Amino acid sequence: xxxxxxxxxxxxxxxxxxxxxxxxxxxxxxxxxxxxxxxxxxxxxxxxxxxxxxxxxxxxxxxxxxxxxxxxxxxxxxxxxxxxxxxxxxxxxxxxxxxxxxxxxxxxxxxxxxxxxxxxxxxxxxxxxxxxxxxxxxxxxxxxxxxxxxxxxxxxxxxxxxxxxxxxxxxxxxxxxxxxxxxxxx
Amino acid sequence: xxxxxxxxxxxxxxxxxxxxxxxxxxxxxxxxxxxxxxxxxxxxxxxxxxxxxxxxxxxxxxxxxxxxxxxxxxxxxxxxxxxxxxxxxxxxxxxxxxxxxxxxxxxxxxxxxxxxxxxxxxxxxxxxxxxxxxxxxxxxxxxxxxxxxxxxxxxxxxxxxxxxxxxxxxxxxxxxxxxxxxxxxxxxxxxxxxxxxxxxxxxxxxxxxxxxxxxxxxxxxxxxxxxxxxxxxxxxxxxxxxxxxxxxxxxxxxxxxxxxxxxxxxxxxxxxxxxxxxxxxxxxxxxxxxxxxxxxxxxxxxxxxxxxxxxxxxxxxxxxxxxxxxxxxxxxxxxxxxxxxxxxxxxxxxxxxxxxxxxxxxxxxxxxxxxxxxxxxxxxxxxxxxxxxxxxxxxxxxxxxxxxxxxxxxxxxxxxxxxxxxxxxxxxxxxxxxxxxxxxxxxxxxxxxxxxxxxxxxxxxxxxxxxxxxxxxxxxxxxxx
Numbered sequence: 001x002x003x004x005x006x007x008x009x010x011x012x013x014x015x016x017x018x019x020x021x022x023x024x025x026x027x028x029x030x031x032x033x034x035x036x037x038x039x040x041x042x043x044x045x046x047x048x049x050x051x052x053x054x055x056x057x058x059x060x061x062x063x064x065x066x067x068x069x070x071x072x073x074x075x076x077x078x079x080x081x082x083x084x085x086x087x088x089x090x091x092x093x094x095x096x097x098x099x100x101x102x103x104x105x106x107x108x109x110x111x112x113x114x115x116x117x118x119x120x121x122x123x124x125x126x127x128x129x130x131x132x133x134x135x136x137x138x139x140x141x142x143x144x145x146x147x148x149x150x151x152x153x154x155x156x157x158x159x160x161x162x163x164x165x166x167x168x169x170x171x172x173x174x175x176x177x178x179x180x181x182x183x184x185x186x
Numbered sequence: 187x188x189x190x191x192x193x194x195x196x197x198x199x200x201x202x203x204x205x206x207x208x209x210x211x212x213x214x215x216x217x218x219x220x221x222x223x224x225x226x227x228x229x230x231x232x233x234x235x236x237x238x239x240x241x242x243x244x245x246x247x248x249x250x251x252x253x254x255x256x257x258x259x260x261x262x263x264x265x266x267x268x269x270x271x272x273x274x275x276x277x278x279x280x281x282x283x284x285x286x287x288x289x290x291x292x293x294x295x296x297x298x299x300x301x302x303x304x305x306x307x308x309x310x311x312x313x314x315x316x317x318x319x320x321x322x323x324x325x326x327x328x329x330x331x332x333x334x335x336x337x338x339x340x341x342x343x344x345x346x347x348x349x350x351x352x353x354x355x356x357x358x359x360x361x362x363x364x365x366x367x368x369x370x371x372x373x374x375x376x377x378x379x380x381x382x383x384x385x386x387x388x389x390x391x392x393x394x395x396x397x398x399x400x401x402x403x404x405x406x407x408x409x410x411x412x413x414x415x416x417x418x419x420x421x422x423x424x425x426x427x428x429x430x431x432x433x434x435x436x437x438x439x440x441x442x443x444x445x446x447x448x449x450x451x452x453x454x455x456x457x458x459x460x461x462x463x464x465x466x467x468x469x470x471x472x473x474x475x476x477x478x479x480x481x482x483x484x485x486x487x488x489x490x491x492x493x494x495x496x497x498x499x500x501x502x503x504x505x506x507x508x509x510x511x512x513x514x515x516x517x518x519x520x521x522x523x524x525x526x527x528x529x530x531x532x533x534x535x536x537x538x539x540x541x542x543x544x545x546x547x548x549x550x551x552x553x554x555x556x557x558x559x560x561x562x563x564x565x566x567x568x569x570x571x572x573x574x575x576x577x578x579x580x581x582x583x584x585x586x587x588x589x590x591x592x593x594x595x596x597x598x599x600x601x602x603x604x605x606x607x608x609x610x611x612x613x614x615x616x617x618x619x620x621x622x623x624x625x626x627x628x629x630x631x632x633x634x635x636x637x638x639x640x641x642x643x644x645x646x647x648x649x650x651x652x653x654x655x656x657x658x659x660x661x662x663x664x665x666x667x
Contacts, residue, residue: 014220023212032203045211050539052215054527057605058541075541078527082539086529108191115203118196137193138200149526169192 004068011059023052026069030076036122036134037080039089051079077139081149084127093127107169121171129164136161438494438508442636442660446488446514448554448652452639457482458652459518459594459601480546480594480601483516486553488656490560504566504576512558512584514654518592520601521547530595530602540602544592552601554591556644556654560584562616574622576634584612586644593649607649612642620660632662 007025010018030051034044054075062071084090111118122130135141135149136157143154143161150157450456459480492510499505523544531537544552562582569575586608592601620634640654 016216016219019216019219020212023215027207027211028204031205031207032200035203035205036200041205044205045207048207049211049214052211053218054539054541056215056219061541075527078541079539082527082529086537111192111195111199113199115199118199119203122200137196140197148524165192168196 005064008059008062008064008068011056019056022055026072027052029069030072032119033073033076034080036119036138037077037084037131039123039127043083043087043089047076047080047083050083051076054079073139077135078149081131084131090127109169109173111172113172113175117175118172121168121175124171125164125167128160129167132157132160133164133168137165436496436498437665438496438632438662439491439665440494440508440510440660440662441489441491442658443487443489444636444656444658445485446654446656447485447516448483448644448654450651450653452653452655458650459483480596480599481519481548483518483554486515486517488512488514488658490658490660492560494662496566501571502568504568506562506564506566506578506580508562510558510560510562512556512560512656514556514558514656516554518552518554518601519548519550520552520592521545521549524600528598528600528602530598538602538604538606540604543595543598543600543602546594546599546601552592554589556589556591557587558584558612559587560614564616574625575619576621577617577619578634579615579617581641582614582616582638584614586610586612589644591644591652593645593652607645609642609644609646612640612644612654614638614640614642614654618660620662630664632660634660634662636660 007018007022011022027048031044031048034047034051035041038044038047051072055072058075062068113121122133125133131150132146135146136143141149143157146152146157147154448458450458457480459482490510490512492508494506494508497505521544523542525542527539527541528543529537529539544550560582561584562580564578564580564582566576566578569577589608590603591608592603593607594601616636616638618634618636620632622630622632624630636656636658638654638656638658642653643651644654645652
């Protein structure tokens, strides 16, 4: 914690070496976060770049009352959301329509995919589903919080999430069986 | 649902996701980072140095003009002296007048001369000299013949010591103290007003370094017409003499306190937050039915402190500059804070992504604070000859160090702030009035009122106009009299 405080203070003093150190400390994890919200690595890097600029710009607002990593991650998530809203490629997919409440299944299949495979599956969800799935399942936001972030009702968030979850479960099962078939074939 | 087995597995797997970004990402981030702070200060210091140099050159123009007039006067006087030099005048064959000397009146002459040189010359001439405070010397003479003799020794100049040679008063002038007071009678032989504002001449019989004065023949008066007859030169020189004695800057500590606010326009009541220009393309949606009009800022505290340097231009005018820290603030009623990153487009391809924003409402108050380093350039005019009342006015330039001030975005009906919304360099107009008090005591000071109006808007054009206004009462204390 002391190390982090010192690092932040040095970054606030515009010490370039410390800024680079902070970047190196979080860049890989944060690129993973950005990757889940976008459709390509190039877009994820754009978000990462924009996010770190915001991190350094707003570092004076960090109060040391929580983990620095969590604070940086929150900025990355909000930067990613703004990127999606701003970028024409994602805008249409982000038009959240209130769907009929989809029954949430109790199906909890074992995930035997590795990290990158799972991230790749999440990326293939429609952008709206992808966003809400990331916010709820991975970041742990409540549907009310998601509603405030995206400007939708919590009901819309719930129904979108239920569909995203169902889709993910189907894919995970299918991916697993396909791979199993393939491995048997070998 | 969030904590079901499936979500836990997803969360756990995604925590492990790490991807290595390309090197170009850091390079792009670095390119957007602010320059080293030191460089910013260098720029500011250069600006300060430039302005100081400008002020110095501006003021030196007066000084050069003064010297030119003096030189002209001297040249005229020298011609007269050379052509009429008496064979029996002391040292007249050895030295010529070559430096700055001013005929203050028909009875006085002011000479700039190094003290050591003066002593050396006067020792040989036998004139009586009294050393005064600082490097101001007064030469007392016992008769008009002494006065004539003094000029005939042709003192070398080029120094900074001021010497006042006075014709003896009908009464004992040696005990008189002359301190910056206007003469009641121009023809007075003590010629009290021949010395400029801050020069103090003291006569005191207890002073040392007296040199015996030789007897001089009265006929020598006739060979020195410049002192008694050249009244045109004397008149011009009298005016310029005042400027010469005022070449020094006076330094003052300034402290001021008062109130400040912000205006869209000083001359009408256009609301500050009525017409924000920013366009939020991704602002948080607000239900139009609960739209609340923005409040306008109200007055709050302001203060400043710093150093002032003051230069006397002439009897009536003074020039003042300095370096101040200036704090201004105003208060605004706002609604709840929402911690959500929001994008505001304010120009072609330019946007601001604020981490949070405030809704309109009346549930809380927010203080908009501005921190400046300010450099005023004020011209001060003394209202009455016998009064210390003055008025002053002039521009100032200020550098915005920091601010947390909010701007209103009409599309999202929200207030937000960001460093990018502010203009860093601002120009203001200043005016005020004051009075110098206790100037003849050990603790002189000035009090007054100062009004400052920001000619430049503190916010960039895209974020509406915010002209800062402040009213301050100040106290200025000189370092030394």
